[in-house]
Amino acid sequence: MNMHVCKGLCGIATAALTLLFSSVTMQADDAAMKRRLDDVCRIISGSPVVYESTFTAQFLKQVPAAKLSMLVGQLTSQTGPCNGIRITERRSAYQVAAEASTTNGFSIPVLLTIEAQAPYLIAGFFLRPPVKAVGTLDSLVGSLKDLEGSVAFTVTNLSGGSVVTSIGSSEHLPVGSTFKLYVLGELVRSIGRGERAWTDILRIDSAFRSLPSGRLHTWPHRSPLTLHSLAAMMISESDNTATDALIRLLGPDKIAQQMSAMGHDRPDLNVPFLTTLQAFKLKYAPGGLAAAFVSKSVEERRSMLAQIDTAVTHDSIAFTMEPTALETIEWFATTSELTRAMDWLRRDAMMRKDDSGLEILSINSGVPVGKSWKRVCFKGGSEPGTINLTYLLEHANGTWYAVSGTWFNKRGAVDEARFAGLMERAITLLEK
Numbered sequence: 001m002n003m004h005v006c007k008g009l010c011g012i013a014t015a016a017l018t019l020l021f022s023s024v025t026m027q028a029d030d031a032a033m034k035r036r037l038d039d040v041c042r043i044i045s046g047s048p049v050v051y052e053s054t055f056t057a058q059f060l061k062q063v064p065a066a067k068l069s070m071l072v073g074q075l076t077s078q079t080g081p082c083n084g085i086r087i088t089e090r091r092s093a094y095q096v097a098a099e100a101s102t103t104n105g106f107s108i109p110v111l112l113t114i115e116a117q118a119p120y121l122i123a124g125f126f127l128r129p130p131v132k133a134v135g136t137l138d139s140l141v142g143s144l145k146d147l148e149g150s151v152a153f154t155v156t157n158l159s160g161g162s163v164v165t166s167i168g169s170s171e172h173l174p175v176g177s178t179f180k181l182y183v184l185g186e187l188v189r190s191i192g193r194g195e196r197a198w199t200d201i202l203r204i205d206s207a208f209r210s211l212p213s214g215r216l217h218t219w220p221h222r223s224p225l226t227l228h229s230l231a232a233m234m235i236s237e238s239d240n241t242a243t244d245a246l247i248r249l250l251g252p253d254k255i256a257q258q259m260s261a262m263g264h265d266r267p268d269l270n271v272p273f274l275t276t277l278q279a280f281k282l283k284y285a286p287g288g289l290a291a292a293f294v295s296k297s298v299e300e301r302r303s304m305l306a307q308i309d310t311a312v313t314h315d316s317i318a319f320t321m322e323p324t325a326l327e328t329i330e331w332f333a334t335t336s337e338l339t340r341a342m343d344w345l346r347r348d349a350m351m352r353k354d355d356s357g358l359e360i361l362s363i364n365s366g367v368p369v370g371k372s373w374k375r376v377c378f379k380g381g382s383e384p385g386t387i388n389l390t391y392l393l394e395h396a397n398g399t400w401y402a403v404s405g406t407w408f409n410k411r412g413a414v415d416e417a418r419f420a421g422l423m424e425r426a427i428t429l430l431e432k
Contacts, residue, residue, distance in 0.1 A: 032120035033112075037085045037098055039122065040110055043072055044100055045081035056121045072127065075417065079130045080104035095124070107133040109368075109424070128368065129421030137165045137429050143422060149409030154335035155430060158343050158400040164430070172269055172332040173408045175388040176381025177213075177238045179270070179331030181341045186250045186258040187231055188348060188357045198228040198356055202245055208309070210277040211317065214239025228356065235379055236363035240276035247275050263340025269332045272302050281312045282329045290325040323385025323410050335390075339402035342377065342392035346400060361392065367424040370431045372396050384413050389423045393430070401430060 039054050051065035063071075080103035088109075089097040094116055100108040113124030132143045137155060144151045144167065152168035163169075190196045206221035216223075216239050225233075230246055233239040247255060252273035259267040274282075282289045289312070293304055333341075349358050361377035366389060369376050377392035390404040405423050407414050 032118070033087070033094075033096060033114060036112060036114050036120060036122055037087070037096075037110075040098070040112060040125070041082035041085045041100060043069075044076050044079070044102070044108060044127075046073065046076075047081075053119070054122055055125075056115060056123045059121075059123060059125070068125075075127055076102070076108065076130060078104065079106040079108065082108075085110070094120075101133060102130070105133055106130040107425075128424060129417040131418075131421040131425040134425065135429075137426060140422060140426055140429065141165060141167055144405070144407075147407055147409075147414075147419070149407065149411065149414070151405070151407050152335040153405045153426075154339050154403070155426065156336075156339045156343075156402045158339075158346065158402055159398070164401075166335070169336040170334055172266060172334055173388075173406045174326045174330035174386045175333050175338065175406055176331070176383050176386055177240075177243075178338060178379050178381040178388040178390050179333070180234050180238070180243055180381075181338065181345070181379050181390070182255055182259045182262060182264070183243060183246050183250065184231055184235060184357060184360070185262050185341060185345060186255045187227065187246060188345065189258055189261070190250065190254075191227075191356075192348065192352050192354070196227060198226065198231075200227045201225070202227060202230060202249055204241065204245060208241075208244055208248065208275075208277065209314075210240035210244045210275070211280055211314065212240065213237065214241055214243075216241035216245075228360070231357075232360050232363060235360050238381065244275040244277055247273070259341075262337075262344040264333060264337045266332070271298055272305060274305070274329070274331070278305050278308065279329055280317050281308050283324045284317045284319055285312045286316060286318075290329050294328045321384050321413065323412065326383075326385050326408065326410055330386075335388075335404035335406055338388070338390045338404040342390060342402045342404075343400075345377075346392055358392075366391065367420055367427070369393075369424075369427050372431045373427075382414075382416055385409055385411075387414050387416055387419050389420065391423075391427065393427065395431070403427060403430065 039049060042049050051060060082100045083103050085098055085100040087096045087098050091097055095113040098110040098112060100110055108130045109128035111126035114120045115123050134140045134143060144153050150173055152171050152173055154166040154169040155164040157164055191198060201224045203222040203224050204216060204219055209217045211217060214237050230242040233242040234246060256267050256271050256273045282293050293301055296304060345357050349355050358377055362375060364378060365376045366378040366380055372395060373393050374396050375394035380389040386408045388406040393401045403426055407419050
């Protein structure tokens with residue numbers, strides 16, 4: 001579940017440092033690009049740089065020098081100085097993708113855009129999260145094992161039916177908003193059976209508006225949206241109000257049943273199936289609701305949820321940045337189950353010749369991926385103490401893969417940028 005205080009992973013636009021970019025049309029000479037890449041290396045190292053003669057005035061208006069230095073310092077605090085930078089891809093005439101290496105063995109992906117005329121000032125600067133420079137998926141697994149808490153990671157070749165690598169793949173961990181894959185699955189199933197259509201209209205009931213992430217909580221009562229629009233907002237923006245509207249339409253019990261059809265071994269862990277607003281109330285409203293809920297039977301829990309739907313107000317919800325009831329009030333899945341969920345959506349689309357669900361999953365790719373990937377489907381979720389990123393990937397050679405990773409630390413917050421960087425590296429290694 002993505003909270004209103006979530007950092008970057010609302011809809012999972014990963015916690016990278018996005019500074020600015022501009023389009024360009026002409027070809028810079030190699031010496032100018034190399035000079036600016038060297039400037040980037042110095043900036044990453046924390047070396048003195050005259051920002052006014054390095055960046056355009058427009059860039060510095062958006063990101064002042066002091067703020068730029070602070071943001072880069074935060075992102076590279078553990079990497080050590082830059083000891084080299086190389087171009088990995090020319091994106092356009094004046095834009096390159098590059099990779100900076102550091103003294104502590106990290107790799108930092110860089111996207112750099114420079115002006116089309118001398119002195120070729122930097123007009124765009126984008127840094128991805130640093131990752132340990134590993135050359136194989138097995139080495140990456142070693143980096144994942146270094147994370148504090150519980151980590152699960154699964155890479156599966158769906159076309160070949162084989163597991164490429166995995167750790168902790170049978171452990172049911174809290175996965176936040178990634179549970180919305182199962183809501184999408186039940187919607188896809190019901191449409192495939194002719195029970196509903198993507199163009200059906202549902203009106204938002206403000207009595208059941210959730211809290212961010214998303215935008216629909218601010219929309220007027222009875223705003224009409226198609227089921228396709230609600231599903232697209234639920235997946236690409238992780239809109240919680242869209243999600244809850246679909247859960248109430250489809251039925252929480254139906255979604256729990258669909259979890260089993262999509263390859264979840266323990267759907268009972270998620271019964272009764274919570275809306276995001278119910279989870280917010282149980283976790284963050286006063287009165288010890290979480291402890292009371294856990295102590296009850298399933299039927300008693302259902303009755304309690306019906307009561308808090310109306311008795312507990314939005315104003316009583318007080319968020320905290322500390323991990324809260326992650327082991328009890330959540331949606332649970334293994335990384336193996338999540339890869340099977342993605343595979344169910346893939347196979348269903350192929351069988352019915354309807355790509356609508358996969359197209360919705362492709363709106364937000366999560367982390368940047370290479371050009372060798374023909375299709376990238378993604379859903380992720382996070383809240384203090386847990387993060388999951390799950391991908392369905394079609395390679396240009398026709399091979400389908402699924403990648404899923406969860407990091408759960410009940411003692412404190414997880415470093416979302418670090419984890420996103422590791423997942424991005426995994427996809428890059430898989431691409432090769």
